[in-house]
Amino acid sequence: MSADVTTALKEKFPQVTDRPSADHPAVNVPLDDVVAVLRYLRDEQAFDLLMDLTAVDWSEGATPRFTVVYHLLSTTRPGTYVRVAANCAGTEAEPVAPSVVSVWPAADWHERECFDMFGIKFQGHPDLRRILMWDGYPYHPLRKEFPLAGIETDLPVADIAEETGTRVIAAPMAGGPFVASPGEMNLTDAEPRAKDESWSDRGARPDQTALRQVKD
Amino acid sequence: MVTPSQELGYNSKVEGGVIVSRADAAINWIRTNSMWPMPMGLACCAIELMAVGGARFDIARFGAEVMRFSPRQSDCMIVAGTVTYKMAPQVRRIYDQMAAPKWVIAMGACASSGGMYRSYATLQGVDRIVPVDVYVSGCPPRPEALLDALMKLQAKVRREPATSRLLSA
Numbered sequence A: 001m002s003a004d005v006t007t008a009l010k011e012k013f014p015q016v017t018d019r020p021s022a023d024h025p026a027v028n029v030p031l032d033d034v035v036a037v038l039r040y041l042r043d044e045q046a047f048d049l050l051m052d053l054t055a056v057d058w059s060e061g062a063t064p065r066f067t068v069v070y071h072l073l074s075t076t077r078p079g080t081y082v083r084v085a086a087n088c089a090g091t092e093a094e095p096v097a098p099s100v101v102s103v104w105p106a107a108d109w110h111e112r113e114c115f116d117m118f119g120i121k122f123q124g125h126p127d128l129r130r131i132l133m134w135d136g137y138p139y140h141p142l143r144k145e146f147p148l149a150g151i152e153t154d155l156p157v158a159d160i161a162e163e164t165g166t167r168v169i170a171a172p173m174a175g176g177p178f179v180a181s182p183g184e185m186n187l188t189d190a191e192p193r194a195k196d197e198s199w200s201d202r203g204a205r206p207d208q209t210a211l212r213q214v215k216d
Numbered sequence B: 001m002v003t004p005s006q007e008l009g010y011n012s013k014v015e016g017g018v019i020v021s022r023a024d025a026a027i028n029w030i031r032t033n034s035m036w037p038m039p040m041g042l043a044c045c046a047i048e049l050m051a052v053g054g055a056r057f058d059i060a061r062f063g064a065e066v067m068r069f070s071p072r073q074s075d076c077m078i079v080a081g082t083v084t085y086k087m088a089p090q091v092r093r094i095y096d097q098m099a100a101p102k103w104v105i106a107m108g109a110c111a112s113s114g115g116m117y118r119s120y121a122t123l124q125g126v127d128r129i130v131p132v133d134v135y136v137s138g139c140p141p142r143p144e145a146l147l148d149a150l151m152k153l154q155a156k157v158r159r160e161p162a163t164s165r166l167l168s169a
Helices: A002-012 A031-043 A107-118 A158-164 A193-200 B023-032 B045-053 B088-097 B108-113 B143-159
Strands: A026-028 A049-057 A066-073 A081-087 A095-098 A121-123 B037-041 B076-080 B103-107 B134-136
Touching (some): A031 A066, A031 A081, A049 A107, A158 B088, B023 B143, B045 B103, B045 B143, B076 B088, B103 B108, B108 B134, B134 B143
Parallel strands (some): A026 A081, A095 A121, B037 B076
Antiparallel strands (some): A066 A081
């Protein structure tokens, strides 16, 4: 049944190509046709549920840089699931993709999240604001150039920032959360955050070799 | 002729019905036993906070069962959960709106230090924006741990001069 979907789709839209996938069928669609393809899948193939809408960052300088991925499920044909991918247009700083809020209202918050995390401008979105980070946050955290620890910036509200003297700080993870050093008897020294707290905080960064490394 | 006032002078009839104490002790006694919390429930610690309010653990035994969702009526902010940078100004604003004297309990690892969230989005400890009186370890802490924190806070309040907090920010 799954093969029927891609076969029918490719008959209707010859520009659609197969996309490697380990489980469910997936297709690549040119960006200009993505709304028509999704509308066809919803109306003719009964994909009535948009499970997820996300994006892939192929790393800095890559062409294409961003790909938007739509996960579709049919509730009337159980187990029928398909992914549709489309490469974004626009520049690296401002990639663009068409909004599909008109096809599935569920896309609204997904597109806002995608814009928040990747900076993809969904054209035609009724209210494209950030949804997780605050308005005015200068970065898009899930982009590849954004460091895992974050970038130092100001708190969202100026007077609170001034009164408390607090900033949004970089918080390096020293090998990741829950990676404690084995063999350390003192748990305060063993836990990851003990290794680099000195320079993630207000203090200056010590010599890199002074940081305790996770033992093998 | 001047008649001495029987009411104002020593009256043997009320002997035994009067307790003499220091104002500090009396005021702190009142404060410690009616410490109304501002439940700043931001994540899973709030579930444990609710358990503390329930019948099994019963924070009412310590006079702190009146969860006030208005900062104007609360004495002790219990920050229960992960404080994101987006939420941090609101937490501080609510703290500012609380009438002095006021106290803060940082409940759980996230509120105390950012916990496991070493990330661009999470405030690395609520003590960066509000003064914290008691830190509670745990992820989340057991209800007994929060009760212990409340008792520790009560002990701390008993020690301090009653007027020391009136002008605190």
